[in-house]
Amino acid sequence: MAGLFSPLRLKKVWADLWANELRTLMSVLAVTVGLFGAGSVLSAYAILDREIDANYSGTNPPSFVLGVDDIDDGLKPLLVDDLNFAAVELRRTEPVRIETSDGQAEAAQLRVVEDFESLEVATFEPERGEWPPLPGQLVLERSSADLEELEHAGPLWLERSAGGVELSVAGVVHDPGRAPGWQDDLNYVYVSAETFAQFVADSPNSSVFNEVYVVVDGDTADIVRNAELASTARQRLESAGYSVSSVAVPPPGEHPHNDQMTAVLFLLQAFGVLTLLLAAVLVAVIVGNIVNQQRRQLGAMKAIGATGGQITGIYLMLVLAISAVAVLPGVFLASAAGRGIAGFVATLLNFDVTDNGIPASIYVVQILLGFAVPVLAAAAPIWIGVRMSVRDAMDDSPAGSAKRNPSAHVVSAQRVVGRVTMLAVGNVLRRRTRLAATILILGLAGATFTSAINLTSSWLATIDAASDTSQFDFDVNLSEPYQQQRVEEALVELSEVNAVEGWTETVVSEVATQSANADELLLGFLNGVPAETTMVDYPVLDGRWLQPGDTNAIVINHEIAQDPHIDIGVGDSIILDTAGLGADKNVEWEVVGVVKQVGAPRRGLDAPFHMFVNVDYLNELTGNNNYVTSMKVRTDSPSADAQAVLAPRLDEALSDADIGVSALSSTGDRLQILRDHVVVIVAFLGLMAVLAIVVGSLALTSLMSINVLERRREIGMMRAVGATGGIIQRLVLSEALIVGLLAWVVTMVITRPVSVLLGDAAGQLFLRSDLENVFSWYAALVWLVVVLFVSLVAAFYPARQASRLAVNAVLAFD
Template identity: 35%
Template sequence: MTRYILLSPRWRKVWADLWGNKLRTMLVMLSISVGVFAVGMVYSSYLMFARDLARSWGTASPASATLYADPFDEEVVESIRSLRGVKEAEGRRNVSLRVSTADGQWRQILMIAIPDYIEQRVNIVRPQSGDWPPGDGDVLLERSSLTELGVAQGDRIVVETTAGRKRSLKVTGVVYDPTQWPSLFSGSFYGYISMDTLEKLDEERQLDQVSFVVQPWVLQGKATAPIEELGRRAWNKLEQGDTTVFWLQVYTPGEHPMQNGINAMLLLLAVLGVLSLLLGTLLLVNTVSSILTQQVRQVGIMKAIGARRDQILSMYLTLVAAYGILALLVAAPLGALAAGGVTGFMAGVFNFDSGGLELPPRVILLEAAVAILVPLAAALRPVWRGTGVTVREAVSDFGIGGVAAKGLVDRWVDAALERLKKLPRPVLLSLRNTFRRKGRLALTLLTMTVAGTVFMAVFSVRSSLYLTLDQAMDYFHYDIGVGFTQSYRASRIEQEVLRVPGVKAAETWGFTSGRVLLDERKESEDASSKNVFVMAPPVDTKMIKPRIIEGRWLLPEDESALVVNTEVLKDSPHLKVGGPAVIKVGTRRLQFTVVGIAQSTLTGPFAYAPYEWLTGAVQEAGRARAVQVVAASADPKEQSALGRALEEHMKKNSLRVQSVDTIWETKQRTRSQFDIITTFLLIMAVLLAVVGALGLTGTMGINVLERTREIGVMRAIGASSLNVGKVFVVEALCIGFLSWLAGAILALPVAALLSYQVGILFLQSPLTFSFSFLGMGIWLALAATLSVVASLLPAWNAARLSVRDVLSYE
């Protein structure tokens, strides 16, 4: 108290403004805090992402490239390790099995056998608890699989081999593999076993994957071309041993495979964070204007007793700086906590270790600049205008402004109200007051409109993602796809499938993998070949519906015809309709004529060739490696049960099943991954909605202050408290509705742009746009709710004012 007395009068007034009106101080502090919080959260998240992702990914000694093939011997790995430019190479075996979960369902589990767990050098798997390495007949579970499976360390799991036999494995430990997607999002579990355990799972002691790291001198920055060239040489090494190679996966040096997706998500968060800061700044402008409106007579009195304009200006700017410091104290720790939560969530999504909470000095400096300098810059204009009032203008202010129609908007409003005479007078007064302060209305509408636009646009992005997924899944006209570890006679596969109750139709396909060559020259194998999966369905297939964008689909009379999708064209743009295509499959060079191009969405590089011709060309005539099944029932649960029944029946009849994919499960899994994107966007949209509600609350508070004497006049002529409160509630609803209308108009182009960018950033192709009318409806309800809530306190304050209070108002 003594310190307060020792302050000069002007600084005592600043303190009184801060402490004397706690509600207003809280409102201003919140308006600044929202922007500071958003900026701090986004920047801290970015720094923690960069720190944790690089640390986790780097400790794994990630591969430069990986080749997936049919089983081969360990000696092949040594031949790849000896290639010039290869620093290290290691092989693994991946066996896809079924595992019984805690709830009795049978799900997919990938068993990974590593020859030497102690001397790992590529894609290192690290122990977290329990035994190390896995013993014969034991399994170590990847940490994300433990919870999803519903088991604990020390329990036993039951797996079903590709031969149909049940095997019990003991879970003796938990490991962390940074190269795997978490089970929650991949839909598969990961187990790590010894090479000896392979034999107990009815598998040969062989490898089917080789990963290698290149020498530093091979690398050329972030370029992948040198790694691809080395990968093709490794591909040739495998093919020389009569091994069919399915895929070459090349990784960008020093980057997590999902780095682009993470960067895209951070970019979206940054954009929305800047929007939050902008809206918070607009809210601050409104609030500072409110303070000066309330204190206009005080400004006049200070000038009357000799205060200079620069002194008054410094007082109000100091007040704004004090608001910023208070906001910083609140927002900085909250932003750090939110960033820690976001990083922890993303660590679970992308399977990296979170290094915990951190608040770097650079983040604090940025937040301090946002909390203090931005508000000062935003407040300078309204403070300058407010302190420029003359003594005569200030002391004659009574808070009752003219209501005569002065401009075009006023005349339009008056003309419209003239036609609405039958409405209650408090409602008419609310409608007229809505447009009374057009500058303030514009700022408030801008805040609410931006919030609504982003909110509705996010729902449209969600709708567009789902529509894109639906269109991609419309390609599949079957319910269950079954893949085999080797080719079998097509007639035998169809015969066995049709014996399973619940199967409506079945269709066998051929399948192989190869590389698209630039031409027939030998040199093309190392210079320009790209991965491609070649599917061989019957030409009259009803199981798929490719969307042909150029050329045509396969015809019965076709032989060496080929349809490629747009994903193939990204790597092989030289392919044209009517032109030749050379695909190397094993040691064979198959020559095709491209007859059509199909749209690719959410798929890899696929090409389609006639079944009869392709299976003959690769010496598998009359055989197939996959069968597509249409279920008699459309019920998802029954389709899942049918998939399980098909798998059991095939295995009992000595058909080794590699995978069973139920289309609806794939769709649900993809939707859950899409939901990650929309959840982040929606969180920021809700944050913007909070800013908009705060802005509306501030506006209504200002209106009550300005109309204090008007309220007294209303009360003096008999207006009830309910009618007085109704004036401000209806006014807020008008503002809310106008903002919804403006937001709905702006949401269409903004949603289209945002959907396009999200598609490019996450899927490398634009989304099929779908505007969400559901989002419009939800925001209309939210805008009305926020308007009512934002107006309740100002309306309550207005309704409590008595005639005596308002007549004595200064």
């Protein structure tokens, strides 16, 4: 029994590959591009998976963090000696405001550390400048939003609620455990306990630290055990007389932005797989063409004794040869791109890629994909070819020739649109499966392209919609509660201010109960809001907004409602520790509504969790009637430029009235940052769109070349009866334009669901909200121009070849 492979059959495969170099080149390019798309994401994922672990785990992240109000020297021994925790470190984290000498003011988060030289938990590394910072110095985190300005601004004034001090910048550190500050327009500042003491010089007995970072002994990856140990620690501290205000148990080994990375990689992977599929379809089309073109050879081989297995072997060898050539450049390019993507995503997550080596297993997977996908794609056309009977294979009637005579409609249409165009239409429709595959590939490429534009429009529309729900231009956070009338009077002195509203805001934490696990407790902002506020009009997703007379009713934002770690919804009760407002320590609230608050400020918390309660009731609880901690200010000049001018004047007005400000943010600035986020997404989509268009162009070139090749006799006949090279060229180019137009129609059909899918993914990734879907006719028009241009370029070579065919050579061709 003769085997499936032999040197003679290999010789045939080799010769067939060289018999049509363009077709072979397109097949190789298709596999290379497909492999590039999938391999680059695989490589990036492998690097990121390893590096995020190395970066984040390398910081020795805390197993849990306790909020303790009155930390003294006796606390650490209780945890280290009595409970045998592996590491315990004290920290303090609070919002501050940084002012440069030229009057620029920025929001920042201050972190006080015990000892820069012996960091044990949630460690960070010096990147440049002096280390450790001396008393009177601070260090900035490298991802801080205003790093460039602050690092070289000279002495900085740090203003906290209880006063400010002037500090100099010692250097810059890298803290891989923190979300990048630039994403939230936030600066991270670190100082020593000695430096912080300058802030509290007037009250030397106040405690420096308010957080306890703990790493448990033994297995740190068991969240249930971590939560149990956190509870034990809490009880131990409370029994020793400490007041534990919050317990946070972060998911072990999970970077705070792990979800973001997963989502970004999911998007990329989806496109990578799509590119690979498009390439597979293209390979299937090309192999189908080879099989069809060689159907007589196939019949002849069967006639002289070749079995189905032997013929299958020949075409499989052909596909494997194409893969063998394509795999090396595909893997090489994928590796380079994978490293680039990993670096880009690492920047998004504020960590360094220290080793961009790609594991051998990823190369193996790529090589297997490079061989397996084309073989699988080619299986169907090969199977169809092999199953063809000798009789059918040797049938002389041209495959796919028009089975119907032109109808009267076609004849009359010819008069209208011209004979060449109608001929082109007929030619295009001859091989419908091949045409369908080509327009599907090009159509998907178009969907990717248009989705990038639609996503941009949807993103901007969503931000605009978010902007409409906030009818204030400035959010002024006061350094301490002030009498509302006093603040209002200071602000309305400015003629540009036409409305103000006082809110009471504070960070609160949920209190652990039987129904609220210690590792799922909510830490967020409690906003005391006038029930009939004129400053916000958030869309209500569930339940209702606040009403006058509400007492313990609370409305949460969608960030809380959609957080996978927190299980709170309308109708649930939640006990919050509101000691920070001076209220009774624990207050029970009933969730009455969920609102959509796109782009809610994070202000140094891990997530932008905001809750809203009736300010009148909150004031009742705290006894601070008519005191406010934040003012929403509406002006008559909401433009970004006007806000930039007005911000320092507001600050000055309040300062003149002796009112401390901890943060003053313009709504315009915050929304602009959100608008800028779309650049990242569009860059990703753009890359994928280019890949998809490359595959689409290859598909079209392939289709046109195949069509020309199959119709050589027909073209020869046309030349013989007087068609000039120009007419032939126009015919082929017309066919390509028709395919391009059909692909555009396919794009228009599928772009909306694809855009919605991508928009929702991007919205959930960055805003935890679906986007306001916008379908851009501009995108449709741009894609029409692009696809027609691509069609002409793709058909140029086949058209030129067709126009140069010599009549005698063509008619002699078999």
